[in-house]
Amino acid sequence: xFALVPLAIAGxxxxxxxxAATLTDPLVRSVLVxxxxxxxxxxxxxxxxxxxxxxxxxxxxxxxxxxxxxFLKRPDVNxxxxxxxxxxxxxxxxxxxxxxxLTIVGNEFAxxxxxxxxxxxxxxxxxxxxxxxGARFMRGGSPARALALLTIFFMLSPMAVQNATFAWTKLxxxxxxxxxxxxxxxxxxxxxxxxxxxxxxxxGVCLAAALLAHYSAAPYAxxxxxxxLAGGLWTGRRTRWLGATAAAAAAGLLLLTTWFGWALAVxxxxxxxxxxxxxxxxxxxxxxxxxxxxxxxxxxxxxxFLRSLDRSLIRQPSPWGFVRDWWFMGYxxxxxxxxxxxxxxxxxxxxxxxxxxxxxxxxASWLAAVGLLILLGIxxxxxxxxxxxxHICLQPLVLAGLACVAGCWGALAxxxxxxxxxxxxxxCVVGIMLHYAVQGFVIDRWLEPDRPIAAFARTYNLTAFDNxxxxxxxxxxxxxxxxxxxxxxxxxxxxVILAVSLWVIRRQSEAANxxxxxx
Amino acid sequence: MMSFALxxxxxxxxxxxxxxxxxxxxxxxxLAAVCLSLIAQYLFGWLVYTLDMPVRRCSPWCRSRSPA
Numbered sequence: 056x057f058a059l060v061p062l063a064i065a066g067x068x069x070x071x072x073x074x075a076a077t078l079t080d081p082l083v084r085s086v087l088v089x090x091x092x093x094x095x096x097x098x099x100x101x102x103x104x105x106x107x108x109x110x111x112x113x114x115x116x117x118x119x120x121x122x123x124x125x126f127l128k129r130p131d132v133n134x135x136x137x138x139x140x141x142x143x144x145x146x147x148x149x150x151x152x153x154x155x156x157l158t159i160v161g162n163e164f165a166x167x168x169x170x171x172x173x174x175x176x177x178x179x180x181x182x183x184x185x186x187x188x189g190a191r192f193m194r195g196g197s198p199a200r201a202l203a204l205l206t207i208f209f210m211l212s213p214m215a216v217q218n219a220t221f222a223w224t225k226l227x228x229x230x231x232x233x234x235x236x237x238x239x240x241x242x243x244x245x246x247x248x249x250x251x252x253x254x255x256x257x258x259g260v261c262l263a264a265a266l267l268a269h270y271s272a273a274p275y276a277x278x279x280x281x282x283x284l285a286g287g288l289w290t291g292r293r294t295r296w297l298g299a300t301a302a303a304a305a306a307g308l309l310l311l312t313t314w315f316g317w318a319l320a321v322x323x324x325x326x327x328x329x330x331x332x333x334x335x336x337x338x339x340x341x342x343x344x345x346x347x348x349x350x351x352x353x354x355x356x357x358x359x360f361l362r363s364l365d366r367s368l369i370r371q372p373s374p375w376g377f378v379r380d381w382w383f384m385g386y387x388x389x390x391x392x393x394x395x396x397x398x399x400x401x402x403x404x405x406x407x408x409x410x411x412x413x414x415x416x417x418x419a420s421w422l423a424a425v426g427l428l429i430l431l432g433i434x435x436x437x438x439x440x441x442x443x444x445x446h447i448c449l450q451p452l453v454l455a456g457l458a459c460v461a462g463c464w465g466a467l468a469x470x471x472x473x474x475x476x477x478x479x480x481x482x483c484v485v486g487i488m489l490h491y492a493v494q495g496f497v498i499d500r501w502l503e504p505d506r507p508i509a510a511f512a513r514t515y516n517l518t519a520f521d522n523x524x525x526x527x528x529x530x531x532x533x534x535x536x537x538x539x540x541x542x543x544x545x546x547x548x549x550x551v552i553l554a555v556s557l558w559v560i561r562r563q564s565e566a567a568n569x570x571x572x573x574x
Numbered sequence: 575m576m577s578f579a580l581x582x583x584x585x586x587x588x589x590x591x592x593x594x595x596x597x598x599x600x601x602x603x604x605l606a607a608v609c610l611s612l613i614a615q616y617l618f619g620w621l622v623y624t625l626d627m628p629v630r631r632c633s634p635w636c637r638s639r640s641p642a
Contacts, residue, residue: 087604169578
């Protein structure tokens with residue numbers, strides 16, 4: 056792994072002229088600054104976490120740590136992660152790369168947390184490009200303002216912050232998925248011989264990488280591949296399209312073969328394809344499976360507080376723990392609230408504005424693609440979950456929705472902008488601040504500074520206590536433990552970053568307004 | 575934290591030679607370089623694992639309290 060560091064530096068030095076030219080581009084600079092702001096924001100909240108908690112989320116954060124250790128220590132290939140999970144139940148890309156990084160930075164749990172949050176924060180980069188694309192697509196849109204807005208949306212999204220600080224591989228997969236969407240749009244497969252082959256190949260490679268990061272990218276792979284083929288078949292001249300399609304498919308399949316070829320040789324077809332929860336949790340009959348999926352669709356669309364269900368998962372002695380979990384199970388698993396408490400409505404309005412700008416034939420295709428993504432994203436979870444399953448596959452769709460709002464901001468009525476702002480403030484308070492206060496035992500320690508945190512951990516729900524026991528049993532030191540006596544520092548850093556980002560938005564909005572007023 | 579600074583160039587530099595001359599928007603080049611760099615790191619790590627090549631578990635720069 057160490058050889059890669061000088062190799063990477065050599066690559067930058069050898070093509071330094073092009074690199075310098077890229078860095079002098081004003082938009083690239085803005086993107087990099089915004090990316091840094093999102094990274095610092097996420098790391099700040101990570102530095103508050105002393106034990107993971109929130110609804111029923113458990114297992115994955117240490118399962119992926121164990122997988123990284125697998126690639127470092129190389130035990131028997133039949134080892135079970137978390138005591139039940141075989142290696143092929145999850146694809147390896149993120150674990151292999153993070154294991155690479157741990158050889159450089161030190162094989163400690165805190166470094167693993169930092170690495171996972173840093174990579175997850177990179178999901179902002181393709182989302183930013185999509186927002187810029189959206190702003191250019193809309194009449195009078197401002198790419199700089201869209202970028203600044205998206206930065207704030209990313210920061211104030213409970214889904215984005217939680218998925219960045221909970222050490223799993225959903226946002227790395229979302230990063231590759233959204234990158235493939237950006238390259239798909241850049242390749243223009245519907246343009247026949249007018250399409251561009253390089254972004255086509257990048258689209259294929261990124262889609263394969265997304266699948267190797269997390270199988271939750273599969274619905275996007277299906278929909279993008281279908282859209283690609285449909286786009287090409289509608290066009291008249293297809294020579295260039297055929298060549299680019301073949302190259303993109305070959306590049307993607309070659310990358311997929313590295314994992315699936317090895318896994319098939321070691322575990323066989325059953326072990327490779329039937330060990331994921333999509334297969335293991337499947338109901339015994341097709342009718343029962345269809346019923347489970349239909350139930351999940353309904354429970355993912357309707358928030359838990361609008362229907363009756365067994366709430367024992369979030370029952371606990373701590374009142375603020377209960378309030379946190381009540382909101383958490385909306386923000387993380389419900390199809391509407393995962394965008395934000397009011398943002399879902401604004402996303403729908405922004406989507407309508409975007410569709411109006413499309414040629415008539417494309418509107419139905421986009422609507423069908425989004426509908427299919429939602430259906431496949433929810434349907435890919437085989438087990439019945441009464442709280443909702445938006446957290447399984449829908450993160451890229453949510454981020455694309457936020458990019459759409461950022462790009463369409465100028466076209467939105469002032470009432471919808473205000474609605475979004477009010478919702479974002481609420482999301483920040485109950486979806487982020489309260490959530491991290493609970494994960495850092497901030498309120499408990501403020502009220503009873505002399506009690507040990509183990510006593511507080513017992514006052515939250517059973518899943519939270521289970522996470523605490525695992526951490527305590529393994530004697531892992533979290534990033535948050537370093538700041539245990541100085542939890543105000545990361546919070547202050549986060550608030551400064553937020554204030555600076557809001558100031559930048561104000562400047563960009565004023566500049567956009569001045570431009571739009573010019574004759 | 576200093577050792578994380580060594581990881582940063584690998585996020586961009588491994589894919590950069592492949593996209594440096596690509597005629598695209600600078601921001602797209604940046605995104606492509608990041609994606610390809612991460613994929614290159616995966617391919618390298620995967621090769622090291624599948625070929626059972628030796629892994630040095632802690633770099634000369636890291637100050638790990640608990641080496642693997």
